[in-house]
Each structure stands twice: as structure tokens, then as C-alpha cells.
Amino acid sequence: MNIVIKFCGMMAEVKNVGFVFSLALIFLVAPIQSEGSTFPEQIHIAATEDPTSVIVTWITFASTPDSTVLWRLHGSAIKLQPVSGYSTNFNDGKVKRFVHRVKLSDLKPSTKYDYQCGSSANWSSLYTMRTLGSGPDYSPVFLVYGDFGYDNAQSMSRIRAEVNAGGIDAILHVGDLAYDIFEDDGRKGDNFMNMIQSVATQIPYMTLPGNHEYYQNFSDYRNRFSMPGGHESIFYSFDVGKAHIIMFSTEVYLFIEFGVKQIGIQYEWLEQDLKKATTPEALAERPWIIAMAHHPMYCSTVSFGDCNRRASIIRAGTLVAHSDPLEKLFYKYGVDMFVSGHKHIYERMWPLYDYQVLNGSYDAPYTNPKGIVHLITGSAGCRERHDTYNEQPDWLAFVNGDYGFTKMTVHNGTHVSFKQISDDQDGKIVDSFTVIKEKPGYY
Ligand SMILES: [Fe+2]
Known part of the structure; x- marks a missing residue:
């Protein structure tokens, strides 16, 4: 079990529980948050729609x-x-x-900058960030995962090692963070944000909302993050390398007590964004359209939820608001991949539409796939532990129940690869596949 402690403002994570308790006898384990303090904490950076700028965000407990x-x-x-x-x-x-x-502007691509944040009252330590790259030869590498909390944060050490090694361009956290971000008057969220600070100060930490952020209409989530697009971090898109990445909220379909209007607002935005991203000129420049959200459209897990239902609201739409089925919209615009979490497992699907497997070819099913390639990566580590899975349906290509996370590389305009890294098996790659698209455009 991982335990995260804070001593003199430094985060430490250890796997040996006995060691933690020994340490606790020697030092007083201080609370993470510093109420009433002007000292900057929970520092993290986010990419914007413009690769030459980043947003630095942090929290203090006094003005x-x-x-x-x-x-x-x-x-x-x-x-x-x-x-x-x-x-x-x-x-x-x-x-x-x-x-x-x-907001820091006029930055150079793939360049390191030193920075510290705060005010004349208190300054943070000095950190180093690296900006996203640009240009035709840029091959960004992302860590992608969902369902990663403060308690039982199994993958934290391995994620940190990956980022510290310098090969990761950004982290994409597809919802359910902190577990739950609002608990204990938000202190759980503070603890989580301090835990990820060691990586989120180095590279953009990009997020979208999951069901565990629902409290008061996602108020903690909206307030704490600074994603681009002007929609309080709920939905946005950004271009990186040869990919157009869309991050959006499936929660608007499921938490209708906060109003069904937001379903239509997001849907309209999604369609406009897809229209712009799929003009012949846009596709020539960025052939990959990769959508991400928290809830999957398909899943094989035993624990029942929306994705287990044939008429999944996320996949097939809802009658309560203007909302054509998302799968239909994504298929219409040739979305290449849909990456989600929520289920605490890793599941890779064959290229799909409406439960039909539409492989590019049976010899190389991810070469020129004729449908959306779905991936669930929700096993980074949370207090709700693993999901288990049912017998494999024919549309499911691979499933793995280890704690871990996904590494996604957008190599170029024709190849995107995924590796599933197991934390349980000491970093072993338990799944690896490459999606190949020989020419840009629809399937
Ligand atoms: Fe979830």
C-alpha cells in the first residue's frame, strides 16, 4: 500500500507501511493543507489552445x-x-x-523554463517545466489514466518516475481524481493536488470531470483547474503534434439534476469542434481525432453501470435533451479513438460502431480501422479498488485488471501507439498496439 505524507512542505511517498509508522514516531506528520497560509501549494500547469503559452495555477488559504x-x-x-x-x-x-x-506567453516549443510562483507574501520553490512541442516531426508522448485518487494512489511512484525521466509531454487524467475532491471540506482535493504537484509542475496536467467530482455541480473541479476553452474545464480541445484531442464531460448526461441544458450546449460545441477539425485542410495537418471523457460507451465489467447497458446513455443518447447519440456523432466525423475511465480496469475494443466489429482487416485490425477504437484506462489506483470482468464479448479485444496506466504516442500522421504499463507487475507492458491510418480522412 502506498502512503503519502508531508513533512516540511515536502511530499514523500513510500510503499512500506511499517516504515511510515516508524517515521511518524520520529516526526509529526503535518496536515497537507495550510489553512490561513499565503504559501503557494497545489501548483500545476496546463496547456492552452496556443502551444506557445501555459497557465500556472496554485492555491493559497489566505488572500x-x-x-x-x-x-x-x-x-x-x-x-x-x-x-x-x-x-x-x-x-x-x-x-x-x-x-x-x-498565463505565460511567447514560450518556445519543447523548451524548459524555470519558474516560481506566489506573491510578495510568499514564494514557492523553483520548478522547471517543459512546453509542448510543435512542427511536423514532433511525436508527443502522453500518460493517460482515469480513476486515480489520493487514497490507494498505486501508480504515483511509477508515474513520477516516467515524468522525471523526461520522456512524457503531458498527462491526460480522464476524470475521477482525489476521491472525492470535495471531501473533508475539500481537504481531500488539497491532498491529491499536493501529491501530483511533483509531476504537474513539470508538464501540463490536463483533466476532465468524472462522477466523483459531482459535488455542487462540479464546483471544486471547476474552481481548481484551468483547462483551455472558457468552459470551466468541463469541455475543450487542443492540438498537439498530429492529433486533435477533445476532452469533454460524460457527466452532463448522468447528473441531470444540475440541468439538462448543458447536454445540448456541450453537444453543439462538440459538433462545431469536429466540423472544424475534419475539414480537408485540418485533417491534412492533423489526421488524428482522439476524444476522451470519463464514462465509457462499452465495457465488460461485472459491476453494472451505464456502459453495460445496450442502450447506454453515453453511447446511444438520451431523450431528456437535445442529444443525438455520441457514438453516431463521432462515427459521422470519423473520430479515431475514444478513451475513457470510470471502470477500474484496462479494456481495449476492436474498431466498433453500434456493437458491430468493423476491422480494417482481420490480419491487421487496427490498420485503417473502419470504426472507433475504444479504450478504458481507469486502473491507476483509487480507494474503490479493481473492477472484475465478465467473459469476453466478441467486441472486446483485450482486458487486464492490474493497476497501471497507458502511454500514448502520436508518432506521426499515420501511427499512434498505446502501451499499458502494469504497476502490479513492476512496469511490465501488458498490452501494446498501434493504430495505423494510411491516409487522413474518414474511415
Ligand atoms: Fe467514475
């Missing part, structure tokens, strides 16, 4: 005179340059938090 990032080119001897931002605040139960955001 500060300003919200500032000091930055310079990594390793440069020049004085750190200030950039100002703004702060907002939100209350979660008894705790008041101040969220600070600063």
Missing part, C-alpha cells in the same frame, strides 16, 4: 497582495522575470481557498 510567476529560460543566468495574473476564491465547507492563475 495575497498579488498573483505572480517569476520565470526564465531553464539554466539561464538572467534574473527571473515577473508575470502577473489574478486570483479567485471559493469556499468548500469551512475552508476558504484562493486560486491563482498566471
Whole structure:
């Protein structure tokens, strides 16, 4: 079992529980959050729609005179340059938090920058980030996972090792974070954000909402993250390498107590975004359309949910609002992949539409696939433990129940590969496949 502790502002994660308790006898294990403090914590960066800028976000528990990032080119001897931002605040139960955001612009692609954030009241340590790349030869590598919480954060050490090794461009967390982000007046969310700070200060940590963020209409989630697009981090898209990545909310279909209007708003946005991303010019530049959300359209798990239903709301739509089926929309615009979580398992499907397997060929099923390739990667580690699976239906290609996460590489305009890395098996790659599209465009 992993345990995360904080001592003197430093996060430490150890797998040996006995060691933790020994340590606790020597040092007082301090609470993660620092209520009333102006010290910056929970620092993370996000990509924007523009590859030359990033947003730095952090939290304090008291207001500060300003919200500032000091930055310079990594390793440069020049004085750190200030950039100002703004702060907002939100209350979660008894705790008041101040969220600070600063946008850094005119950055160079694939370049490291040193930075620290805070205000004249208190400054953070110095961190180093790397921007996303650009250009025709850029092959971004992502870690993709969902269902990763503060308790039982099984994959944290391995994720950190991957990021520290320098080969990862961004993390895509497809919902369910912290478990639950609002618990204990949001302190669970604070603990989680401090836990991921060691990676989220280095590369963009991109998120979308899952069902565990539902509290008060996803208020903690909306307040804590700074995803692009102007929709409070609920849905957005960004271009990276040869891929157009769409991050959206399946939760709008399931938490209709917060209003069905948002289903239609997101649907309209999705269709407009897909239209723009699939013009011949756009596809020539970025042939891959990769959509991600929290709930799957298909799953084989024993625990029952929307994805087990033939008439899944996420896949086949709902009558309560303007909402044509998402699968139909994605198929119409030739979405290549749909990556989700929610089920605490890894499942890879054959190219599908309406439960029909539409392989490109039986010898090489992911070469010019004629349908959407679905992937569930929800096993990074959460307190609800693993899901188990039923006998494999014919549309399911592979299933693995280990804790772990996915590494996705957009090699170029014709190849995207996926590797499933098992934490249970010491980093062993338990699944690997490449989707090949010999020419851009629809199936
Ligand atoms: Fe979930």
C-alpha cells in the first residue's frame, strides 16, 4: 500500500507501511493543507489552445497582495522575470481557498523554463517545466489514466518516475481524481493536488470531470483547474503534434439534476469542434481525432453501470435533451479513438460502431480501422479498488485488471501507439498496439 505524507512542505511517498509508522514516531506528520497560509501549494500547469503559452495555477488559504510567476529560460543566468495574473476564491465547507492563475506567453516549443510562483507574501520553490512541442516531426508522448485518487494512489511512484525521466509531454487524467475532491471540506482535493504537484509542475496536467467530482455541480473541479476553452474545464480541445484531442464531460448526461441544458450546449460545441477539425485542410495537418471523457460507451465489467447497458446513455443518447447519440456523432466525423475511465480496469475494443466489429482487416485490425477504437484506462489506483470482468464479448479485444496506466504516442500522421504499463507487475507492458491510418480522412 502506498502512503503519502508531508513533512516540511515536502511530499514523500513510500510503499512500506511499517516504515511510515516508524517515521511518524520520529516526526509529526503535518496536515497537507495550510489553512490561513499565503504559501503557494497545489501548483500545476496546463496547456492552452496556443502551444506557445501555459497557465500556472496554485492555491493559497489566505488572500495575497498579488498573483505572480517569476520565470526564465531553464539554466539561464538572467534574473527571473515577473508575470502577473489574478486570483479567485471559493469556499468548500469551512475552508476558504484562493486560486491563482498566471498565463505565460511567447514560450518556445519543447523548451524548459524555470519558474516560481506566489506573491510578495510568499514564494514557492523553483520548478522547471517543459512546453509542448510543435512542427511536423514532433511525436508527443502522453500518460493517460482515469480513476486515480489520493487514497490507494498505486501508480504515483511509477508515474513520477516516467515524468522525471523526461520522456512524457503531458498527462491526460480522464476524470475521477482525489476521491472525492470535495471531501473533508475539500481537504481531500488539497491532498491529491499536493501529491501530483511533483509531476504537474513539470508538464501540463490536463483533466476532465468524472462522477466523483459531482459535488455542487462540479464546483471544486471547476474552481481548481484551468483547462483551455472558457468552459470551466468541463469541455475543450487542443492540438498537439498530429492529433486533435477533445476532452469533454460524460457527466452532463448522468447528473441531470444540475440541468439538462448543458447536454445540448456541450453537444453543439462538440459538433462545431469536429466540423472544424475534419475539414480537408485540418485533417491534412492533423489526421488524428482522439476524444476522451470519463464514462465509457462499452465495457465488460461485472459491476453494472451505464456502459453495460445496450442502450447506454453515453453511447446511444438520451431523450431528456437535445442529444443525438455520441457514438453516431463521432462515427459521422470519423473520430479515431475514444478513451475513457470510470471502470477500474484496462479494456481495449476492436474498431466498433453500434456493437458491430468493423476491422480494417482481420490480419491487421487496427490498420485503417473502419470504426472507433475504444479504450478504458481507469486502473491507476483509487480507494474503490479493481473492477472484475465478465467473459469476453466478441467486441472486446483485450482486458487486464492490474493497476497501471497507458502511454500514448502520436508518432506521426499515420501511427499512434498505446502501451499499458502494469504497476502490479513492476512496469511490465501488458498490452501494446498501434493504430495505423494510411491516409487522413474518414474511415
Ligand atoms: Fe467514475
